[in-house]
Amino acid sequence: MDFLLQQSNYLPVLVIGLIVGYLSGLLGKGGSAISTPALQIFAGVTPFFALASPLPASITSTLSATAVYRKEKLFNTRVILLSAVIAVPSTIIGSWFSSLLPGKTLMILTAVFIVGIGCSLLYSFMKKKTTATSDAPMLATVPAGKLMGAAMGIGLLAGLLANAGGILFSSFFIKQLKMPIKQALACAVVLSAILSIPGAVTHWYLGHIDWNIALLLSLTAFPASYLGAKTAVKMKTPLLERLFALTLILFGLYDIFFTLLHK
Secondary structure (H helix, E strand, O other), rough: OOOHHOOOOHHHHHHHHHHHHHHHHHHHOOHHHHHHHHHHHOOOOHHHHHHHHHHHHHHHHHHHHHHHHHHOOOOOHHHHHHHHHHHHHHHHHHHHHHHOOHHHHHHHHHHHHHHHHHHHHHHHHHHHOOOOOOOOOOOOOOOOHHHHHHHHHHHHHHHHHOOOOHHEEEHHHHOOOOOOOOHHHHHHHHHHHHHHHHHHHHHHOOOOHHHHHHHHHHHHHHHHHHHHHHHHHHOOOOOOOOOOOOEEEEEEEEHHHHHOOOO
């Protein structure tokens, strides 16, 4: 571990892994929305390494959360498989283009989109007078084209921005498929784990990953993600809904602020 011997800022990396891991399990996401700017600000990591190095940690953290959601039987196999079939190759394509396209504008547009989704969901959640307590609705009638089209777009964005696409998947499942939030988060965390693999391999081939940073992030993200998922399944649905929507808004605003100010 030469990194530990040569760097004095490894502790912030471990702390970032702890925070991001917990949020990954809690909110069904890979965590790069906050890990990338946090690594640059608090650990002094260069932009490309900060962008892609969290991806291997996303694999371990999301798999940890998956173990919790599996026990609760919250997965929808059809939705996961249909999404993965299209999102995986789309992620690879997006990853290849990440070196060719300026990412700043794309990051801002994505962040604005996330803020918009968060505001829309928060309004919908606050407007609800009753909370459904039944199991997830049957999704066998959801048009495959609609689901796969969304997976293509999310996969491309995930590859371009070196993230796992968890926030976009969970938001789509809640808003468009009308999934209960806990099932949406469960499906999103599985897809985050799946998409992190081709994204990590492609960015590794392109030389964008520092494996020392990735290992440090994984050390704390793995157990923290498990705790985050345990929190999510025990949390009351209305509270989790509002927390999810508010987090989207805050993460989106944070990304916009960081992208505009960071040189």
